[in-house]
Amino acid sequence: MELEMALALWKNLLQTAKKRILQQRRLSLYNGAHGYEEELIKKKLQQFSGGSINLSKEDNGIGILTLNNPKLMNAFTGTMMVELQERVTELENWKDGKGLIIHGASNTFCSGSDLNAVKELSNSQDGMNMCMFMQNTLTRLMRLPLISVALVQGKAFGGGAELTTACDFRLMTPGSEIRFVHKHMGLVPGWGGAAAALGHAREWLSQYTDGPAAVIRAVKQVVTAGRELPLEDALRTEKDIFGTVWGGPANLQALVTRPKHK
Numbered sequence: 001m002e003l004e005m006a007l008a009l010w011k012n013l014l015q016t017a018k019k020r021i022l023q024q025r026r027l028s029l030y031n032g033a034h035g036y037e038e039e040l041i042k043k044k045l046q047q048f049s050g051g052s053i054n055l056s057k058e059d060n061g062i063g064i065l066t067l068n069n070p071k072l073m074n075a076f077t078g079t080m081m082v083e084l085q086e087r088v089t090e091l092e093n094w095k096d097g098k099g100l101i102i103h104g105a106s107n108t109f110c111s112g113s114d115l116n117a118v119k120e121l122s123n124s125q126d127g128m129n130m131c132m133f134m135q136n137t138l139t140r141l142m143r144l145p146l147i148s149v150a151l152v153q154g155k156a157f158g159g160g161a162e163l164t165t166a167c168d169f170r171l172m173t174p175g176s177e178i179r180f181v182h183k184h185m186g187l188v189p190g191w192g193g194a195a196a197a198l199g200h201a202r203e204w205l206s207q208y209t210d211g212p213a214a215v216i217r218a219v220k221q222v223v224t225a226g227r228e229l230p231l232e233d234a235l236r237t238e239k240d241i242f243g244t245v246w247g248g249p250a251n252l253q254a255l256v257t258r259p260k261h262k
């Protein structure tokens, strides 16, 4: 009877803490009070099409987000900005996610906003609207309960450079400092150069995502709370998150196996 009561209490605590964490994560930076009309902004951005933001979610809990507009060095068109927000929402709802690798197609990262769109969004309000939209999205990306890494090959310019700062880590391939000549030959790496870099990023990230998803996600959530919240709120959030893993399956298992930390 006591065990059942303890389990029921633990489950209730888990639900309460998860609700509070989700509320904090989904708070957008901007809303109507700031003149932020998201649906109107999305409508405007969707006038500038091209490229895509692709997401593959692997069984091991690692997501691969690909900035795919190689003709323009993966520059962000308006539709890609809207798609990035859609992929972030998908990742917020991915309960088994542990890690995220963001990279660009065709062996280069991203050369920022599509200058063709920038020319059209030339008035101040349009510029601020795009800025608020991308700040909201990149803040939500930064707050994802996943360990994230930007794999930078080639160039990360302007908004592309800002996108890397929303990740926990940045991995730079040596070539990212030297211009790839493949593009000038009309070719992309054919001997595994792009795949190898992705494989290395997966291997490198695994040192941080080795463990149960619930624990990895909780670690990232306490780091985000510590980074963003005033001390007392951060401590309370930490206590709530601690309560979701203390006495949980991974903790009980570790008390049995007593792992040695070399």
Ligand SMILES: CC[C@@H](C(=O)O)C(=O)SCCNC(=O)CCNC(=O)[C@H](O)C(C)(C)COP(=O)(O)OP(=O)(O)OC[C@H]1O[C@@H](n2cnc3c(N)ncnc32)[C@H](O)[C@@H]1OP(=O)(O)O
Pocket: 071, 072, 073, 075, 111, 112, 113, 114, 115, 116, 118, 155, 157, 158, 159, 160, 179, 183
């Ligand atoms: C908040 C920041 C945000 C904003 O203010 O909205 C921005 O990010 S503004 C954009 C900032 N970025 C840039 O200014 C980078 C511009 N691009 C370059 O400097 C160079 O393209 C490069 C990234 C150094 C690569 O040079 P290179 O290897 O010589 O390739 P090309 O220059 O020939 O580019 C190939 C092809 O891609 C087009 N391209 C590249 N970047 C953009 C871009 N940001 N917007 C639109 N198109 C872009 C370039 O014009 C070439 O196209 P073609 O001329 O049709 O071949």
